[in-house]
Amino acid sequence: MNTASSESLPNGVSDKRLVLSVRDARKAYGFVTALAGASLDLHEGEIVALLGDNGAGKSTLIKAITGIVTLDSGAIELDSRPLRLRSPADARASGIETVFQDLAVFDNLTVSDNFLIGREQTWPRWLGPLGFLSAGQEQKQWREHASALSVSHVSPSQEIGLMSGGQRQAVAVARAVAFARRVVILDEPTAALGVRESDEILTMVRRLPERGLSVIIVSHNMDHVVRVADRAVVMRQGRSVGEMTVRQGVQKDLVAMIMGVT
Amino acid sequence: METQAGIAGKSSDTVTGRRDSLSVLLWLLQAGPIIILVTLVVAFGLLAPHFISVRNLQNLLAQSAIVCALGLGQFLVILVRGVDVSVGSVIALSVVTVAAVTGVDQPTSFALVIYPLVGLVVGLINGLLIVKGGIPQPLVVTVAMLGIVAGVALLISGGNTLVGVSPAVHWLANGKVLGIPAGALMVLILAGLFWLMLRRTQWGRWLYAVGGNPDVAQWVGLPRDTLIMSAYAICGTTAGIAGMLYHGRTGSASPLSGIGYELDAITAVVVGGASLFGGRGSITNVLFGALIIATIRSGLQQLDVSPFWSSVAIGIGILVALELDVLRKHIENRIRTLRARQVNQ
Structure with a gap:
């Protein structure tokens, strides 16, 4: 096809x-x-x-x-x-987003953490990086993109280091494509x-x-x-x-x- | 054709089975510190008649508070693939600085701010040297700082021990709230704050990210250097707080305070399951690690075993923890390959 x-x-x-x-x-x-x-x-x-x-x-x-x-x-x-x-x-x-073969993901973080890294939304805003993350919001963001990028079978709370090379690559590509x-x-x-x-x-x-x-x-x-x-x-x-x-x-x-x- | 499909299905089942048993093993490794702690407490409780008494447990908590405080900061540094061996001398420096600034005749509560402030300054210098100085070996940098800070502590004090401590500090180190040692309670609140910062804020997630893969962190655009510096700055600050508890417990300001405590701090973090490869570990396990050390010390003491043996036991503990960490990496790799095999079948 x-x-x-x-x-x-x-x-x-x-x-x-x-x-x-x-x-x-x-x-x-x-x-x-x-x-x-x-x-x-x-x-x-x-x-x-x-x-x-x-x-x-x-x-x-x-x-x-x-x-x-x-x-x-x-x-x-x-x-x-x-x-x-x-x-x-x-x-x-x-x-412009790039996926490098050897600079793709953080093994010790979960799928949705990897997906949003560097682009997390925090509250209250004025606290900057010391602000709090919203797990619910992040899972929602992942679900919105995941279905469109055919990685919806991947669980967002799974640690990415435990996934196969292809699944990791799929998440890396999804991150690049989504943004x-x-x-x-x-x-x-x-x-x-x-x-x-x-x-x-x-x-x-x-x-x-x-x-x-x-x-x-x-x-x-x-x-x-x-x-x-x-x-x-x-x-x-x-x-x-x-x-x-x-x-x-x-x-x-x-x-x-x-x-x-x- | 049918038999082929049957074989494929069967081998896929065994792959899943092996993967699941590996996952259970991985979970056991992660829960290791609490299992070890409970086992130790039960074992010593059975062997030594007075081990599980209110008085001894209070003592144990109060003793471990200093190592816990040190461990909290040390954990952040180890999380970003570093190590800080200067924390023991920070205890000495903070103690003698307070004695020099506030004097011993009229010790004031003003001292409460000075301890962590001294630690913060040393931590910031450590961080600056490692990040901006371009020295890739945090161990050697902090060894040098250990010498410098210990020397400065001797210079400030002129080598003299000043007896006396502010009442507030004395109470924090020796007082009790509802039967719980105040120092232990303070460290517990501090640990809660650390947990919140690490697990619920963007800064915390980025710290894990930098530890997991510093190169990707930079490529993704995280402020890598600032994050690493913040870890050392906080580590110094908690060492200052440990100095305060130390001062309160000993009641005197000696320039030789805190010698050897850096090893206990690193041991607590490592025995607590944090990885020296970076990016892994949890605050609760650091507390368990510190409690494991205190339990071994106190338990062997109750059994009238020479204290020299506890140092051997703790050393062995470190080695076992390190090997378990290597084993964990190995299991994770196995799970990954089994997953890939399954997907591509």
């Missing part, structure tokens, strides 16, 4: 409004050049797979869009307005998961455009890319070297482009 949407991908996807655009991004760490003029476009409701071998510059590009890394030069625009990111908080405030307004970035969301759990995450990702979100997904699994992505952008040596509309059966072409053999 997911492949159907990539088969029927309209060529007109690029006619849609541009949400995020990165132009000529450059970044060097000392003598090592991580980005040497990378560019990336993301349209309204589009799922773009960002591909490339290790060291191609994918994660630096993502970190730049997330506010973890500051570019040496180049421009990032969100909704045609220049975006200046000095911290992950800036990116979040602009409506993102424009863009969701997923870094290897299925890397550590079994077949069925990968399946559930991909289904969840495929539905994000319905919520008006655009998605950038990094993955090394070409089958997963073909299942969810509309378009693939390939990076090599810090540059974007090509892109391709994703259809069933392009796996080999994608791998060739990543390796640089034509």
